[in-house]
Amino acid sequence: KASNMSLRIRTVASKRDLKEFVRFPFRLYADCPYWVPPINKAEYFTLERGMDPDFGATKARLFLAERNGRTVGRIAAIINMKEFEKVGEKHTRFGWFDFEDDREVSRALVDAAMEWAVKEGGQLIKGPYGFTALDKAGMVIEGFDFTGPASTLYNYEYYRDHMVDMGFEKDVDWVEFEIKTPSEPPARVLKAVDILQNRYGLHCVPMRSSKDVMQRVDELFQLYVETYAELPGTVPLTQKQVQAYAKQYLPILRPDFVKFVADAEGKMIGFGITMPSMSRALQKARGRLWPFGVWHIMQAKRKPRLADLVLIGIKKEWRSRGVHTLIFWDTMRTYWDVG
Structure with missing residues (x-):
């Protein structure tokens, strides 16, 4: 799928593609002092097992965005059948959503995820989420000059603006607090x-x-x-x-x-x-x-x-x-x- 001759959205279909999917944010955040990278081996493990329906009752499709042969974004589209059983609707999750500051790229990636979701019977799309609640989730909307826990996600400030422009609405706030350990028990x-x-x-x-x-x-x-x-x-x-x-x-x-x-x-x-x-x-x-x-x-x-x-x-x-x-x-x- 392509919106013009230079931008191309393609499905991750090989180990080489998966490696590119995992390594893309390392280039995107190469000069960012606040981003906490994952361990590559753990990312491969999470993505490969998540795409195995026999493992976690999930379906997933990974997409890469390329412009003139260079990766400029990525997204994962996920349907968790356990969630379908729980809520009675097929919610499509999107995660691993990273992109350069180009609205054409972010829009094309979301469109690809939504197109796949519709074919799978998805009734709405939400995220960023992982395969389960034990995977990283959420999007930073405040505190961009702060290094968070390794269990959370970090993103550039422009992500928030892209989401608003695409019509997404905030569903819930997750707030981080830093607490000092007292020197003696109250x-x-x-x-x-x-x-x-x-x-x-x-x-x-x-x-x-x-x-x-x-x-x-x-x-x-x-x-x-x-x-x-x-x-x-x-x-x-x-x-x-x-x-x-x-x-x-x-x-x-x-x-x-x-x-x-x-x-x-x-x-x-x-x-x-x-x-x-x-x-x-x-x-x-x-x-x-x-x-x-x-x-x-x-x-x-x-x-x-x-x-x-x-x-x-x-x-x-x-x-x-x-x-x-x-x-x-x-x-x-x-x-x-x-x-």
Whole structure:
């Protein structure tokens, strides 16, 4: 498909195309100090498994935009059948949406995604989203001079203007906060923790090793789906997805940064997962694990100065009792221990 002789939209149809799809943003953001690149291997893994309907009950098509033989944009169009079952409509997600500041390019990419979506029975298009809510999502509309967590997306300011010009409307705000760790526990926190522990018998289950975390993985993801069910973009996960996400994220988690809250009977009712900030390490790695990427990541894991709260969930019947206080209290104690 082409809108003129120089602009061409084509489907990713080979490993070479996929490599170009993954590498394009490295050129687009080459001079941007705020963009946090992914690890190439992880991107290939995410995209290849996402396009396998037997893996995640998803259909997907990737597109590249080329002008005079040079890549100028990319987009992924995704239909998650689990989401269809959940909402009763075929929502088409678009993600991995990057483009030069050229409205013809962004419009042509969205048109290609929408054309594919219509053929697949899609009834609306929304994004940026990944295959599931555990993939990166969203678009920056404020704070362009800030380096965010590695689990979030960054984009240039002109993206927002392109979306408005194409008629997209904001669906939901996701806001990032930076919180300073207090030097000592506030009295009200200690009081709340005492009530939760002594009146309700709640306690944080210590995670001393990756093996301890793995033993709770299925329970964790089950609680994640339950507690996030009402949030935009959240869909049930297949068992293959659970195993894949565990394999992907467990190696970079510190077990002591994973907090599980159990009731008096030992049943998990809440969780909070923070991880050492990997943003600067990934910027240094530039998408590659070897030869130095692994070293930068391990250094960030061993000696964190900043941590990212990536997931927190509490059973609905416990949310009004301040269980999050116990999670934050135990997390703060870990931060004090590691400095």
